Amino acid sequence: MIDLCSRESKPLLSVDAALERIKTALQPVEGSEKVDLKNALGRVLSESLYAPVNLPPERNAAMDGYAFSSRDVNHEQDFSLTLAGTSWAGRPFDGLLEPGQCIRIFTGAVIPEQADSVVMQEHVQADGQAIRFPANTSARQHIREAGEDVKQGSLLCAHPKKLNAIDLGLLASAGIAGLSVKRPVKIAIFTTGDELIAPGQPLAPGKIYDSNRYLLSGLLNDAGYSVTDLGVIADNKQLLEDSFLEAAKNHDVILTTGGASVGDADYVKEILDRCGEVDFWKVAIKPGKPLAFGKIGSCCFFGLPGNPVAVMVTFQYLVAPALTQLSGAPSSKPLQLTAICSSTLKKAQGRQEFQRGNLIQEPSGEFIVSTSGKQGSNILSSMSRANCYIVLPAECKGVQAGDKVRVDLIGNAGII
Numbered sequence: 092m093i094d095l096c097s098r099e100s101k102p103l104l105s106v107d108a109a110l111e112r113i114k115t116a117l118q119p120v121e122g123s124e125k126v127d128l129k130n131a132l133g134r135v136l137s138e139s140l141y142a143p144v145n146l147p148p149e150r151n152a153a154m155d156g157y158a159f160s161s162r163d164v165n166h167e168q169d170f171s172l173t174l175a176g177t178s179w180a181g182r183p184f185d186g187l188l189e190p191g192q193c194i195r196i197f198t199g200a201v202i203p204e205q206a207d208s209v210v211m212q213e214h215v216q217a218d219g220q221a222i223r224f225p226a227n228t229s230a231r232q233h234i235r236e237a238g239e240d241v242k243q244g245s246l247l248c249a250h251p252k253k254l255n256a257i258d259l260g261l262l263a264s265a266g267i268a269g270l271s272v273k274r275p276v277k278i279a280i281f282t283t284g285d286e287l288i289a290p291g292q293p294l295a296p297g298k299i300y301d302s303n304r305y306l307l308s309g310l311l312n313d314a315g316y317s318v319t320d321l322g323v324i325a326d327n328k329q330l331l332e333d334s335f336l337e338a339a340k341n342h343d344v345i346l347t348t349g350g351a352s353v354g355d356a357d358y359v360k361e362i363l364d365r366c367g368e369v370d371f372w373k374v375a376i377k378p379g380k381p382l383a384f385g386k387i388g389s390c391c392f393f394g395l396p397g398n399p400v401a402v403m404v405t406f407q408y409l410v411a412p413a414l415t416q417l418s419g420a421p422s423s424k425p426l427q428l429t430a431i432c433s434s435t436l437k438k439a440q441g442r443q444e445f446q447r448g449n450l451i452q453e454p455s456g457e458f459i460v461s462t463s464g465k466q467g468s469n470i471l472s473s474m475s476r477a478n479c480y481i482v483l484p485a486e487c488k489g490v491q492a493g494d495k496v497r498v499d500l501i502g503n504a505g506i507i
């Protein structure tokens with residue numbers, strides 16, 4: 092597809108083709124380490140974990156009430172049993188339940204071997220030691236069987252799962268206190284540009300604040316990544332080359348922003364070519380066309396564009412899947428929705444475009460999306476207001492209000 096916007100003479104690589112090239116070039120990192128369960132959130136399992144015990148470990152009550160044996164009673168009539176004791180959660184009844192007896196029991200408490208039924212406390216009448224059960228009391232109810240959740244020896248979590256809070260709860264319930272996870276992906280980030288200064292410093296003529304380093308640090312805030320922030324590098328070939336080569340020695344990934352285009356001070360692609368290999372450096376994506384991908388030795392290199400919105404978009408669609416692959420975690424496809432677009436959108440043919448939008452869901456369930464404002468790749472405010480991308484195919488020539496469009500959520504955004 093030729094980009095009509097910039098009159099590219101050669102076809103640009105589509106986003107899908109770029110992703111394929113990235114996937115082919117990368118292998119998951121090798122090596123694992125032991126972590127305590129409390130430090131395992133967001134880490135990628137390097138071994139499958141099996142239940143060392145039954146879950147639940149013992150038969151227990153699902154209700155507060157009275158436990159009895161259904162063999163002792165005729166359920167069609169009401170009946171009375173004698174209270175023989177209590178089973179508390181954590182303090183089981185230690186006697187023997189004789190015929191004609193029941194015990195008081197609380198949720199989670201162990202059911203005595205002779206009992207097979209629990210009745211809710213609201214359904215009985217207690218008169219001292221005599222407990223009266225109504226006619227048609229159900230047998231074999233409100234009992235949680237040992238192993239009904241997970242049987243001892245069966246699979247709890249399969250590697251290479253990226254562990255979430257629920258997984259931690261599940262592993263804890265099986266008594267697992269430590270586990271083996273993949274080592275983190277080591278990522279070096281730096282921003283490039285003579286114009287960049289750090290927030291907190293006074294703004295000097297011609298300077299702008301470096302937003303990309305903060306944006307990238309936020310995007311990389313993941314327990315599976317170990318990030319080294321190497322700061323700002325000036326637009327100086329030697330400095331850039333030295334920094335790339337140094338960072339490549341002990342990182343799996345180098346991420347830079349800026350200098351990836353074709354301006355006179357854009358050196359990233361040239362230097363990557365000199366000290367490594369460029370796989371591709373232009374993608375049919377808007378925003379974000381100048382994106383250099385390659386390797387320096389075994390370290391993978393992403394030279395992202397300078398404009399912050401282009402950084403955000405290329406990160407979500409090209410870098411994040413690559414990092415997932417490197418981490419060894421399984422890849423998953425983002426949720427894609429179809430919405431009615433209530434705005435008219437301009438678009439030139441040639442590149443797949445990710446416009447910022449606001450997605451709402453009508454009470455009828457229908458999704459409606461509207462533009463979140465100006466779409467320049469430097470306009471971070473309309474990105475900050477947006478909760479989704481309106482994804483327009485390369486061949487699309489614009490959208491009329493009322494047209495259906497594809498919508499992807501931004502990061503973990505919710506719907507308004």
Ligand code: AMP
Nearest residue numbers: 282284301302303349350351396397398
């Ligand atoms: P470049 O790709 O270096 O030509 O940068 C494209 C645009 O992005 C220019 O307007 C830069 O000033 C801007 N830019 C580059 N790096 C950053 C950054 N770290 N934070 C904010 N804007 C940036």
Ligand code: MG
Nearest residue numbers: 284349350397
């Ligand atoms: Mg620059």
